[in-house]
Amino acid sequence: MSEKLHGEEGFEKYYSSVYAARWQALKAALLQEASPVAFDAGAKTYFLDSASILAALTLPLDGAEKILDMCAAPGGKTLVLARRMERDARLFSNELSFERKCRLERVVSEHLLPDEKSRVKTTCYDGALLCKKQDALYDAILLDAPCSSERHVISSPKYLRQWSPARVRSLAMRQWSLLSSAFRILKSGGFLLYSTCAISDEENCGVVKRLLKKFQGQIRAVEFDEIQFLQKKHIENDVSIFGGIDFPSFEKSEFGCSVLPDTQKNCGPIYFFLAQKI
Numbered sequence: 001m002s003e004k005l006h007g008e009e010g011f012e013k014y015y016s017s018v019y020a021a022r023w024q025a026l027k028a029a030l031l032q033e034a035s036p037v038a039f040d041a042g043a044k045t046y047f048l049d050s051a052s053i054l055a056a057l058t059l060p061l062d063g064a065e066k067i068l069d070m071c072a073a074p075g076g077k078t079l080v081l082a083r084r085m086e087r088d089a090r091l092f093s094n095e096l097s098f099e100r101k102c103r104l105e106r107v108v109s110e111h112l113l114p115d116e117k118s119r120v121k122t123t124c125y126d127g128a129l130l131c132k133k134q135d136a137l138y139d140a141i142l143l144d145a146p147c148s149s150e151r152h153v154i155s156s157p158k159y160l161r162q163w164s165p166a167r168v169r170s171l172a173m174r175q176w177s178l179l180s181s182a183f184r185i186l187k188s189g190g191f192l193l194y195s196t197c198a199i200s201d202e203e204n205c206g207v208v209k210r211l212l213k214k215f216q217g218q219i220r221a222v223e224f225d226e227i228q229f230l231q232k233k234h235i236e237n238d239v240s241i242f243g244g245i246d247f248p249s250f251e252k253s254e255f256g257c258s259v260l261p262d263t264q265k266n267c268g269p270i271y272f273f274l275a276q277k278i
Contacts, residue, residue, distance in 0.1 A: 006164040011153070014165060018201060022262065026199070029261035030151045030269070037245055041079040041111035048076035051259040051268040052197075054247045056080035056142065057234045058227060058274055059193040064139035067091045070127040070182055073100035075107030077144055082108075082116045083241055084234065092138075094123045094130075128177035131184040136277075139190045143182045145175040145207075147198035151261075151269065168200050175207045183215060186277045191222075195272040199260070201253075204271040208255040211275070222274040224252045230274075 005014055016023045036047040056077040061067065061084050072078045072093040082091055093108065095101040101124045108120050125133075127143070148171055153159040179194055186192050194211075196203055212219060222230075235242045248264035250257040256273030 008157075008160040008163075010165070011160055011163045014168075015150070015199070018199075025262040026260060027154065029266055030154050030199075032261070032266050034151065035266050039076070039079065039245070040241060042083060042113035042116060044111045046076060046079055046107070046111050049267060049270070050245055051248050051250075051264070051270040052076055053080055053242070053245060054231065054250070054259070055144075055193070055195045055270050055272040057084060057238075057242060058231055058272060059140055059142055060191045060230060060234075061085050061089065061140055064190075065089050066138045068138045068141045068182075068185070069093045070130075070141060070143045070178060071095065071145055072122075073097065073104040075104045075111075077142060078104065078108060078120065079111055081142060082112055082120050084238060085116075085119070087115075089119065091120045092123060093120055094125055094127060096124065096126050098124055128174070128181045131181040134185045136187045136190075137185050139187055141182045141186050141190070141192045142195070143178055143192065144195045145178050145203075147171055147175070147196035147203050148200050149197050150199050151197065168202050171198075172200075172202050172207055175203055176210055179207055179211055180214065183211060183219070183275075183277065188277050190277050192275050192277065193272060194256075194275075195270060197268070197270050199258075199269050199271075204258070204273075205254045205256065208273045212255070218278060220276045220278050221255060222276060224257065227257060227274055 019026055037050045038045045038047055069078045073095040078093045085091055095104050105122045148168055153163055182192055248259050248267040250259045258271045259268035261268050
């Protein structure tokens with residue numbers, strides 16, 4: 001894609017080339033107001049996209065004693081993990097920005113029950129540098145990476161004016177640094193869930209493809225059918241928490257899965273990929 005693309009016109013041309021005939025319907029859905037659902041976090045209800053809940057409950061937590069939410073603010077997925085984790089597990093909920101980490105702490109403090117809250121520790125580190133400080137430490141890791149978040153861009157004249165393909169590439173580089181760090185600090189046999197709310201393939205399958213190439217022989221990409229099985233199993237295991245939520249369907253990508261709002265009643269967008277370290 002030409003580097004000359006920028007602003008609203010560049011944004012339109014870029015995503016038209018990615019989604020072709022589908023783009024106008026997807027664009028219209030992105031311009032609609034999101035429809036969060038009520039999630040019972042234990043002590044207080046938290047509102048978030050049902051597609052985000054679906055992604056977070058994909059991560060296997062059976063037998064996981066140490067769990068990491070690497071880029072956790074504002075905290076919705078941390079709440080989902082905290083409600084799902086086993087009684088002897090601990091969840092480390094990390095956020096680079098101190099201001100956002102303070103918001104994350106408030107979300108945890110206000111929404112979780114005392115027992116679950118006591119087993120969640122909030123931290124403020126650069127996730128990309130954790131591999132320099134820690135060995136393979138975690139049984140399960142969720143990386144909901146910073147991304148283009150086109151749903152916010154497309155509804156903001158300011159962000160549309162600032163958009164460029166260089167921004168997408170810069171975010172993909174940041175996502176790679178986070179994802180490769182996450183894989184290094186994951187225990188053998190552990191699971192890593194990578195997700196974004198981007199619709200750019202460069203930030204989704206492109207980053208995952210690099211991971212699979214870099215760690216070939218050490219990583220197993222969980223197949224589409226297995227992801228469906230895991231989600232069904234995890235919902236049934238915690239039916240009192242998740243059974244009443246109307247979850248969207250997801251579609252298969254080259255690597256991983258996507259929920260796109262044009263076909264899923266305005267849920268999403270979200271991309272997620274599940275891998276196991278072998």
